Amino acid sequence: MSSSRSRKRRTGLALAASLPLVAGALAMGIPTVAQADTGSASRDALTGTKPAWATAKADKGTTADSSKVSARVYFAGRDAAGLAAYAKAVSDPSSALYGKFLTAKQADARFGTTKQQVAEVTSWLKSSGLTVTGTASHYVTVTGDVAAAEKAFSTSLHNYQKGSKTYRAPSKTASAPASLNGAVLTVTGLDNAPHVVKHDDTTLPDPSAVFKNSGPFSSYYGSNTASSLPSAYGSKQPYAVKGYTGTQLRGAYGATEGNTGKGVTVAITDAFASPYIAKDAKTYAAKNGDAAYSKGQLTQVLPSSYQYTGADECDAAGWYGEETLDVEAVHGVAPKADITYVGASSCTDNDLLDALSKVVDNRLADIVTNSWGEAEQYDTPDLAAAYDQIFQQGAVEGIGFYFSSGDNGDELANTGVKQVDAPANSPWVTAVGGTSLAVGKSNTYNWETSWGTTKSLLSSDGSSWASLPGTYSYGGGGGTSKIYDQPFYQRGVVPDSLALANRGHTKQRVVPDVSAVGDPQTGFLVGQSQTFPDGSIQYSEYRIGGTSLASPVFAAIQALAQQAQGGVPIGFANPSIYNKYGTAAYHDVTDFPLGAGKRFAVVRVDYANGFDASGGTITSLRSLGRDSSLSAVVGYDDATGVGSPANGYLKSFAR
Numbered sequence: 001m002s003s004s005r006s007r008k009r010r011t012g013l014a015l016a017a018s019l020p021l022v023a024g025a026l027a028m029g030i031p032t033v034a035q036a037d038t039g040s041a042s043r044d045a046l047t048g049t050k051p052a053w054a055t056a057k058a059d060k061g062t063t064a065d066s067s068k069v070s071a072r073v074y075f076a077g078r079d080a081a082g083l084a085a086y087a088k089a090v091s092d093p094s095s096a097l098y099g100k101f102l103t104a105k106q107a108d109a110r111f112g113t114t115k116q117q118v119a120e121v122t123s124w125l126k127s128s129g130l131t132v133t134g135t136a137s138h139y140v141t142v143t144g145d146v147a148a149a150e151k152a153f154s155t156s157l158h159n160y161q162k163g164s165k166t167y168r169a170p171s172k173t174a175s176a177p178a179s180l181n182g183a184v185l186t187v188t189g190l191d192n193a194p195h196v197v198k199h200d201d202t203t204l205p206d207p208s209a210v211f212k213n214s215g216p217f218s219s220y221y222g223s224n225t226a227s228s229l230p231s232a233y234g235s236k237q238p239y240a241v242k243g244y245t246g247t248q249l250r251g252a253y254g255a256t257e258g259n260t261g262k263g264v265t266v267a268i269t270d271a272f273a274s275p276y277i278a279k280d281a282k283t284y285a286a287k288n289g290d291a292a293y294s295k296g297q298l299t300q301v302l303p304s305s306y307q308y309t310g311a312d313e314c315d316a317a318g319w320y321g322e323e324t325l326d327v328e329a330v331h332g333v334a335p336k337a338d339i340t341y342v343g344a345s346s347c348t349d350n351d352l353l354d355a356l357s358k359v360v361d362n363r364l365a366d367i368v369t370n371s372w373g374e375a376e377q378y379d380t381p382d383l384a385a386a387y388d389q390i391f392q393q394g395a396v397e398g399i400g401f402y403f404s405s406g407d408n409g410d411e412l413a414n415t416g417v418k419q420v421d422a423p424a425n426s427p428w429v430t431a432v433g434g435t436s437l438a439v440g441k442s443n444t445y446n447w448e449t450s451w452g453t454t455k456s457l458l459s460s461d462g463s464s465w466a467s468l469p470g471t472y473s474y475g476g477g478g479g480t481s482k483i484y485d486q487p488f489y490q491r492g493v494v495p496d497s498l499a500l501a502n503r504g505h506t507k508q509r510v511v512p513d514v515s516a517v518g519d520p521q522t523g524f525l526v527g528q529s530q531t532f533p534d535g536s537i538q539y540s541e542y543r544i545g546g547t548s549l550a551s552p553v554f555a556a557i558q559a560l561a562q563q564a565q566g567g568v569p570i571g572f573a574n575p576s577i578y579n580k581y582g583t584a585a586y587h588d589v590t591d592f593p594l595g596a597g598k599r600f601a602v603v604r605v606d607y608a609n610g611f612d613a614s615g616g617t618i619t620s621l622r623s624l625g626r627d628s629s630l631s632a633v634v635g636y637d638d639a640t641g642v643g644s645p646a647n648g649y650l651k652s653f654a655r
Contacts, residue, residue, distance in 0.1 A: 008271070008347045008372045010322045011404035011421065011477075011548050043154055043175040046186050048381020050155075053162045054169035054191070060159040063168045065147040069157075071189030072350065073121060074139045074386050075113040076182055083111040087395035087428070088488070091572040093579050101398030101569060104363040111396070113137065117183040124177060128152035136354075137361055138389070153187060167193045185389060186382040188350070204272060204306060206537060208317045210530040213542050214605045214617050217242035221438035221446060221522065226603040230464050232456075232621055233599040240602040240622070243525025243543035244439055245288045246332020249517065251443025253333070253557055254647035260291075261334030261559035263567045267365030268327065268552065269355045270372065273302050273343040274320035276529035276537075277327060283539055284328050284527035291335035298327065300341045301358060307346035314347040322371055324528045325544055326552045330369065332524075333556035340364050347372070349383050353390065356401075360394045366562060366569045368394070369555035370423070371404045371548035375415050376483060379422035384483065391428035391572075398569035401429040402555045404547035405512040406477020409452060409628030413472060418629065420479045420511050427487035430573050431511035432551045433640050434476030434518020435589055435632075436600070436624040445646075447593035449600060450639035451476040451519040451545075452627025458619040465621045469599075475627035476518050476547055477511070478638040484509040489578040493636050513574055515589060515640040516553040520545030521602045521622045524553075533611060557645050564653040577642060584648030589640040591625035591632045600624040 077083060089097040102110065122132050122140060129148030134141040146157050146168075153174035159166050169191035176184040218224040222238045229236070250259075274280070278298060285292055308316050323341060330339055342358055344351040352372065359368055391401050406421035408414040424431035434451035456470030479501075486499050486507035499507035517523070523545030530540050562570050570576065580586065592598055601623045609615035625632065630639040 008349065008352055008374055010270075010319060011371050011373045011406055011546065042178045044178050044180075044182060044184070046153070046174045046176060046184060046382070048385060049153075049174040049187055049190060050170045050172060051191050051193070051380045052377070054158070054160045054171065058160040058162065059171070060161055060166055063146050063157040063159055065145060067146045067168070068143065069146055069149040069189065070141070070143045071149065071187055072139045072141055073125065073187045074185040074389070075117055075121065076185035077111050077113050079111055080182065080185065080389070083389070083392050083396065086111075087392040087572065091395050092575045099568065099571070101571060102396050104361060104397055107393055107396045111393070120180055121183055124180060125152055136357075138357055138386075149190060153190065155190070157190065162193060167191060169193075186385040188382045188386065191380070204275070204308060205310070205317045207274075207276070207320055207528070207530045209610070210532045210538075210540055211542050211610050212540060212607060212612070213242070214607045214613070215239075216605065220248065220441055223441070229458065229462070229603060229619070232465055232468060232601050237601045237603050237621065240521045240604045241523075241543070243523055243541070244437070244517070245525055246290050246329070246335070248439045248443050249333055249524070249553060252437060252439045252445040253516070253645045254650050255333065255557075255560055256650075259560040259564060259650055261337030261556065261563055264334070264367065264559040264562045265338040265340055265365040266330050266334065266555055266559050267340045267342055267359050267368040268323065268330070269342045269344065269352065269359070269368060269370050270319055270322045270326065271314060271344045271347040271352065272306060272308065272316045272319045273300060273341065274323045276320070277323055277341070280324055280528050280539060281327050281331065284541070285331065287527065287541075288332070288525065290332050293331070298339045298341070300343065301364065302343045303345035305345065307348070307351060312346070319347070321526070321528055321544070322548060325524070325526050325548060326369060326371055328526055329524055329549060329552040330556045330559070333553055334559040337556065337559040353386055356387075356390045360390055360397060360399060363397055363399070365399065367400050367402065367555050367558050369402045369552045371551050373403060373406060373421040373424055375411050376419045376422045376425050376481060377415065377417060381483065384422065384426070387423050388426055388428050391426060395428060395572035398571040400558065400571055400573045402432055402551050402558070403429050404477075404551040405431045405433045407434075407474050407546045408477060409472070409475035410479050410630055411477070412628060418479060420481050421477045424477065424511055425481045425484060425509060427484050427509050428572065430577065431513050431641070432547060432554045433478055433512030433515035434545070434547045434550045435515050435640055435644055436519035437517040437522045445587070448587060448589045448644055449591045449593060449625030450589065450627045450630060450632035452625060452630065452639070453519065453521065454623040454626045456621045456623070458621070468621075469623045469626060470621065472626070472628060475630065476515065476550070476639060478630045479511065480638070481509040481511070487574070489575040493578050493581050493642070495636065498638050510638055512638075512641040514554060514577055514642055515644050516550040516557070518545055518547045518550040519624065521604065521624065524549050554645070557649070560650055561653040564650050564655070566655045580649070580652055581636065581642045583652070585646060585652045586643035586649065587646045588634060588643045589632045590634055
């Protein structure tokens with residue numbers, strides 16, 4: 001499911017089988033790290049460039065001067081603080097500037113990098129002995145030896161033990177000359193914990209091996225009870241759904257016939273690109289009652305080549321399923337919205353940042369859904385600053401970014417530390433958590449719990465479920481950030497017990513903000529070309545989930561909402577989302593929607609080999625609403641945020 005910790009993982013795809021710390025700190029209440037001693041009063045610290053793992057205890061000595069460095073130096077632009085302030089004001093319903101978005105050209109003219117800044121930064125880097133290898137709208141790339149990098153950024157590079165490996169990193173915070181007048185936002189690449197892959201092969205692989213669900217199934221929640229199997233939690237439990245369709249999700253979340261997303265463009269960013277997406281999306285829509293795609297409704301913006309090798313940990317073929325899920329979920333819920341897929345050339349931060357930059361620099365969409373991320377501890381503050389600058393630029397242009405909150409609950413079982421995921425932790429994006437959703441016979445909303453799955457196997461004699469509630473498998477991400485302070489829009493909504501969970505004296509950002517269906521047991525039916533055992537590539541359908549489902553579903557709901565308010569962009573949505581807290585706009589999701597003590601579960605029968613019955617089947621009970629240490633309670637919670645969209649959500653946008 002996940003790639004290496006230094007690379008972004010697909011935040012969902014839970015198959016049915018198994019800061020800136022400088023710019024904008026005042027505007028969003030984000031803490032700045034204490035300025036490091038740069039050795040000279042004539043230099044400006046590039047906050048966050050020394051990673052947390054570069055400790056004195058882990059220090060293994062200086063890096064050889066002749067070792068090579070490849071880095072990106074990001075521009076702060078004309079007015080970094082002004083960009084953050086305008087992004088806040090234009091997104092805040094209480095502000096006089098609310099909704100007064102700028103075009104991409106206007107945003108660049110007001111906040112973008114000047115030619116003089118590019119020239120001065122380039123001159124400084126060259127004078128230090130570095131070679132400038134490329135210039136983009138947001139950064140310059142440089143290469144050189146360690147000695148030149150140390151001279152440029154006024155820091156020493158040391159080798160540090162990080163886990164079982166040793167990586168290079170600055171021994172103190174990097175800096176830039178004060179004479180550049182703040183033109184440099186940050187630098188990435190001084191540490192060489194892997195953030196790039198080689199350009200050895202631009203040929204992407206065939207699709208992943210076929211996966212199929214076994215039956216029996218429910219067609220909607222509870223339609224088919226496993227009456228011959230043991231009871232659990234006081235009653236017989238239903239079989240898992242075959243997979244909800246767009247029609248069922250539209251009904252559950254309050255979409256009427258007139259809500260189609262027409263006139264709105266939703267962008268999807270992922271890594272790589274499925275060569276079968278157009279054919280698969282067309283086939284899936286025809287087979288599952290979705291509207292046919294009109295000409296030009298689904299487009300792709302792709303890189304000229306891919307940074308991928310057959311041994312690459314990015315797992316390019318695995319990302320095909322991510323793109324397929326995102327496209328089919330958005331179209332199923334918002335059938336008339338335009339969809340623009342923007343593929344990154346790899347799953348690394350640099351390439352995903354480039355994909356996001358394409359969206360904002362060219363104003364490619366109104367809404368951007370992103371089903372990828374990684375635990376907060378693995379995202380360094382220098383990268384966070386680069387991400388947040390893109391999100392702020394998007395907010396200024398009326399673009400909203402939506403990120404999956406993660407699929408490992410509080411991350412304790414996965415990383416050994418309770419933490420949230422990034423970039424969902426950014427106060428400039430909407431973090432979408434996951435739920436278990438019960439859709440009724442007529443596509444009606446019955447109830448939701450948080451998504452948190454425990455698994456119990458059927459005993460060998462078929463008489464009981466082993467060790468109820470079973471072992472924890474996965475669940476929607478959530479919790480309290482250790483990096484970001486509490487943003488203004490969470491004040492008065494997020495309980496202090498959550499906001500103060502880490503520091504005890506300073507309130508911090510809590511995620512998720514909102515939630516939608518994510519549980520693979522109550523997941524979405526997706527159709528995708530896959531590689532069958534005989535080597536052939538065929539279209540097949542299966543149930544899938546994860547917050548990789550929740551994010552595109554909520555993004556599609558936002559497309560419906562934007563249409564409902566006359567096509568006017570929603571932009572960065574969090575201030576508006578929290579403004580509606582406690583109203584009929586949301587289902588207040590709890591883990592006991594039918595009363596205290598009433599637990600839910602579903603029965604799953606899976607092929608042992610993931611394809612057919614030749615290897616036998618495995619029967620298990622999957623409990624709902626058991627998300628690690630996260631719980632869905634009355635009011636805001638760190639499992640489901642303010643809740644999921646109810647019938648009143650779209651009505652609140654109507655004009």
